[in-house]
Amino acid sequence: MGVLNVTPDSFSDGGRFVTRDAALAQARRMVEEGAGIIDVGGESTRPGAAPVSEAQELERVVPVVDAIARELDVIISLDTSTPAVMREGAAAGAGLINDVRSLRRPGALEAAAASGLAVCLMHMNGEPGVMQESPSYPGDDVVADVQRFLRERVDACLAAGITRERLVIDPGFGFGKTLAHNLHLLRELDVLAEFELPLLVGMSRKSMIGHALGRPVDQRLPAGLALHVMALERGAHIIRAHDVRETVDALNMAWAVLNG
Numbered sequence: 001m002g003v004l005n006v007t008p009d010s011f012s013d014g015g016r017f018v019t020r021d022a023a024l025a026q027a028r029r030m031v032e033e034g035a036g037i038i039d040v041g042g043e044s045t046r047p048g049a050a051p052v053s054e055a056q057e058l059e060r061v062v063p064v065v066d067a068i069a070r071e072l073d074v075i076i077s078l079d080t081s082t083p084a085v086m087r088e089g090a091a092a093g094a095g096l097i098n099d100v101r102s103l104r105r106p107g108a109l110e111a112a113a114a115s116g117l118a119v120c121l122m123h124m125n126g127e128p129g130v131m132q133e134s135p136s137y138p139g140d141d142v143v144a145d146v147q148r149f150l151r152e153r154v155d156a157c158l159a160a161g162i163t164r165e166r167l168v169i170d171p172g173f174g175f176g177k178t179l180a181h182n183l184h185l186l187r188e189l190d191v192l193a194e195f196e197l198p199l200l201v202g203m204s205r206k207s208m209i210g211h212a213l214g215r216p217v218d219q220r221l222p223a224g225l226a227l228h229v230m231a232l233e234r235g236a237h238i239i240r241a242h243d244v245r246e247t248v249d250a251l252n253m254a255w256a257v258l259n260g
């Protein structure tokens with residue numbers, strides 16, 4: 001899953017792809033590099049980021065989804081929590097709703113159900129603006145909290161008529177977790193096999209690497225590849241990354257070893 005941020009303040013590419021044509025060119029490049037999914041996000045979840053209006057998010061995301069759907073043979077994922085973006089994005093050709101808030105905003109569950117799209121449910125402790133202010137868990141057991149949360153969100157989706165074959169789960173690395181929480185979660189990632197659902201993870205360029213190694217965001221690729229290979233070994237099916245070419249090679253090499 002290649003990351004395509006179409007926000008002016010995206011933490012890692014500083015809004016290089018705000019124009020539709022630039023976004024399409026980047027999507028084309030990621031598909032050429034081996035991405036099977038393009039994750040289009042119009043709301044920066046960077047802590048302290050200015051909230052984006054629904055109109056702004058629609059204006060950034062929908063034209064890009066439409067352009068990609070017209071030209072490229074790739075699954076388009078909507079990185080959004082906004083019901084209107086789910087509706088408009090689905091109409092424009094998206095195939096997956098990737099909501100970091102797991103459809104908890106008013107109207108989101110209904111919009112996702114009505115869209116017929118696949119849905120990724122991701123664990124988050126708190127809200128993006130404050131989630132990293134001393135995150136904590138009952139009994140410091142982040143794994144149990146992730147399991148509990150994902151079970152609850154899966155049940156909410158099933159109750160809303162979203163069937164299991166449309167569901168993907170994700171432990172949400174970096175979303176309300178300390179470095180220790182993130183490392184423990186990766187070590188124990190295989191417990192999520194209990195859901196028997198596709199497992200998506202994303203650790204690319206994340207601050208967990210900064211905290212572990214002191215690397216700035218533009219020097220986190222090697223560590224990100226290590227983390228994503230370990231996630232593959234522990235059962236991940238979809239890897240969300242910015243650097244598609246390098247990630248595809250690392251994962252294909254690891255896959256050859258695991259399934260040689």
Ligand SMILES: Nc1nc2[nH]c(S[C@@H](C(=O)O)c3ccccc3)nc2c(=O)[nH]1
Nearest residue numbers: 011045046047098122170172173201202
């Ligand atoms: N499903 C799924 N969707 C995702 N969207 C993101 S945004 C994240 C980033 O670093 O890219 C981020 C977090 C905080 C601030 C800026 C950017 N991360 C994931 C993930 O881990 N899983």
